[in-house]
Amino acid sequence: MPEYTARCYCGESELTIQGPPETVAYCHCSDCRRWTGAPVAAFAAFSADALIKQMPPDYAPKGPVRRWTCATCGSPLGAAFDYLPDQIYVPLGIIDQADCLTPVLHSHHAERLPWLHLADDLPRSDGTARANLKASKS
Ligand SMILES: [Zn+2]
Numbered sequence: 298m299p300e301y302t303a304r305c306y307c308g309e310s311e312l313t314i315q316g317p318p319e320t321v322a323y324c325h326c327s328d329c330r331r332w333t334g335a336p337v338a339a340f341a342a343f344s345a346d347a348l349i350k351q352m353p354p355d356y357a358p359k360g361p362v363r364r365w366t367c368a369t370c371g372s373p374l375g376a377a378f379d380y381l382p383d384q385i386y387v388p389l390g391i392i393d394q395a396d397c398l399t400p401v402l403h404s405h406h407a408e409r410l411p412w413l414h415l416a417d418d419l420p421r422s423d424g425t426a427r428a429n430l431k432a433s434k435s
């Protein structure tokens with residue numbers, strides 16, 4: 298069972314994550330862009346059980362979405378979505394082994410920035426891709 302480690306910008310927040318991830322995906326939605334500050338976000342989804350205990354106690358729920366950030370530097374640490382139960386999505390950018398975590402799909406592709414062209418043949422969903430995200434779990 299692979300183990301992954303993640304660390305925020307300042308180093309105050311560290312995560313130890315049991316893999317393998319349940320899925321790895323790009324998200325082009327504007328919420329994820331604002332949250333990460335990047336033109337496209339990418340996440341690895343892990344089982345929430347062990348991970349949620351490592352998250353800071355406070356978070357800012359926005360509708361069906363919870364997002365955890367480092368209390369010191371504000372780095373994004375994870376997001377959870379009511380419609381994707383029992384999973385926490387960790388931004389690839391904070392995972393030390395991100396080079397081994399290859400995305401398998403694009404969600405919210407319709408919201409992508411028009412100048413962004415990622416040359417891959419991965420499935421592209423204009424919505425949340427929740428069916429695909431769940432289906433890729435097995
Ligand atoms: Zn930090």
Ligand SMILES: [Zn+2]
Nearest residue numbers: 324325326329
């Ligand atoms: Zn998103």
